[in-house]
Amino acid sequence: MRYLSLSLVVVVLVATIGLGWVFDFVYQQYSDPKQSPSEDKIEYAEILTKKMAVALSSSNNANAFITAWQANDGYSLQIDSINSLALPAPLLSDLRLGKSLNIESDSDLNIHYAIPNSSDVLILQIPYTIEDNKKFINRYWVTSLFYLLLIVLFLLWAKPLISRLINLRETAKAFGKGELSQRITVGKVSYISDLESEFNHMAQRIEDLVSDVKLLSTAVSHDLRTPLARIRMGLDTLSEEEEPAQRRVYEKRINAHIDDMVELVETLLAYARLDQSMLAIEKTSIDLFALTEKIIKNKQKERPAEHDKSILLEADASLAHCFAVGDNTYLKMLVNNLLLNAIQHSKTTVLVKICCRPNSLVLVVEDDGDGIPEDIKVDLFKPFVRSKANKNKGHGVGLAICKRIVQWHQGSITVEKSEQLKGAKFIVNLPSVEN
Template sequence: MSEQLSLTLPLLKLMASGEIPDFDSDFIEDEHNQRNAILYTRAMDEYPLPALLQEQLKRQEPVYLETQEHVMVHLLTSTHDILIYQYDKQVEKEDYRLPLTLSFYLLLVIVIVIFLAPFVRRLMRLSTAASKLGEGQLDVRLQVGTLWYIRDIELSFNQMASKISLLMDDIKLLAGGLSHELRTPLARVRMGLDTLVEAQDEQLRAKYESRVNQQLDDMEGLLIHMLDFARLQHSLDEIKPHRVDVTQMLSNLISNTYHGSVELNLPSQSVCINADLRYLNMAVSNIIDNAIKYGHSKCTVAVLHESNHVVVSISDDGLGIEAEKRATVFKPFVRLDRQQCAGFGIGLAFSAKIISRYHGTIAVDTCPELGGARFKLRFPIV
């Protein structure tokens, strides 16, 4: 029942009961609701109703009938006529529920599209970058956005791509270095074997056997160092870094290994970084060994504070490293002077990879006090 009908029905009942004087058929216009209403009477015989509805009227109950255009309310009057109140259905109070529901869902769809559009766009960029990476473009990277729900994925992809690129560079260096380093000892072994077959003197044969064995030992050592370097990244990834006191580590390393041959300058307070003690010892030892090998008589190690970083400076009084060659000394199989430099040129490459794994940097310049090379290892302080 509409609100207007609930207000009109009591008045209709009073009219039907005869408590309101007789009225003529009238045309009523409801200005408030802008709808047309007609009030009139009909004789019972002239307005046939089903027996069930007639019984309802005799019980003084209203009978409601509806068509597509009108609603009619029937009441039995005191003179046994039918009082009919008819009003237009089309001017019923408009129902806004459907438009409001459609508007709500439309707004919801718009919000979802606005929220998902950047996500879908970045996923497409991620898919494109992954395809390029799979095709061998190892330098492809994603521009990391500010959307929290995909930022971590973009960062992880860039880290993965950087690690793959680094591993591929290592493989190329190892493959190129291995083929180059093995060429000379293999030629010497072949020449020694050919000479050994032709030699009749036992002393000469023993001499050539010794040389061949030495070359084979060198080749074995090269392969061992190459495999160690190839496994280094995997080993570093498996070990979780922890808090390491740099000053205590250096003090123990130099006192236990170098026995006074290295001058150590430490700050008054301890400085800690995140690293693995064993690999950090290996990285620093390789650099100190080089400083002692190529220096004349003096090697110094100092620890300095620079902003939120700690710098380990390792200097010697040797000839130093030429400026144009400083960027290459941290690559594997690089030896500046092959005639005088023993080894395979992997020590500094080991150190650089370990330092990089623990978010550090390594650089080399000239020591102003000693005149030789100065290696600066820079780590973020915990």
């Protein structure tokens, strides 16, 4: 919207100042400099009327002078009583004080001047000449052309704006009808590029939420049905069993299935609340290397059974002055989920690399596991998507949470095959700042 405001200011300045200067320059170039301006003619006529009025005040035959004057090139004189003029009192007062009064009509200009020592007024009638009319018409056409070009200039400015707004309206209508894949192509020169980008961001988020709802409903119907069936079968078996030791075994199994259900429900609720909680994220400068190093140390302490798996951390020299811009809690969740995923699928080694790029930090997590199966590669970052060959405990939400966190930080996350370790390789780009 800043571009819209700036372009509007530029158009207004160009239209009013630029066009005005151009027309003024052209008019001065092509107007006749030898012709006296009409203001000067009026001034001369006022002086002439005053002098004649003074002369007539001392003349004994004013009417003869008036009669003889009528033959002079259309300029006519007449004498009227000042009391017979239908004029407001202030104007009559000005006349009596010796001021001239000019009254214009469609065809002429009447200059009034009171005759000294008399109650009469001398009136000089000056008809408009063809030349004056032509000059008036020329000025009229120049003014009309100025406003016409002004309107054209504003229409040229408004045309792309109207076009983009119509495109936005049509896309919004299609999106409202359920075509959730509709997006606006943000033009390089667009007054509302910020609005279009925000619309695309909103549309993408809505599409993701709708997709998540579908996946959540599928997960609930599938993942909850299995432990419920096991619990039902366990309860039926338990009611038929009379041996105390065997009953305790069945009770433990039922409790384990209940724990799985509780864990699944908590996972569903946590993922459903993720979007709402991330609306209030507070972005600060985060030392991603120190954060990752701390998480790795905690992982090694929490999982003593996996000490045989080595977690390596590498960073380039420029990282000392490069910090990620984000929320500490969610960046910690991001790194933790990526490490947990890599540890579960690795055989012996997990490698973490952090490097600094212009305006971004790159976090790379790779392992020496079997890599990403082709059957889930496209839907890898969707919730509750798990490979059939994956025997690790979980519900397939960790990478979906990573995707959502990266999106909220205006970053990106991709996956590919690791050239070094031959397993999976996750690459995260986050906004950064130099300190």
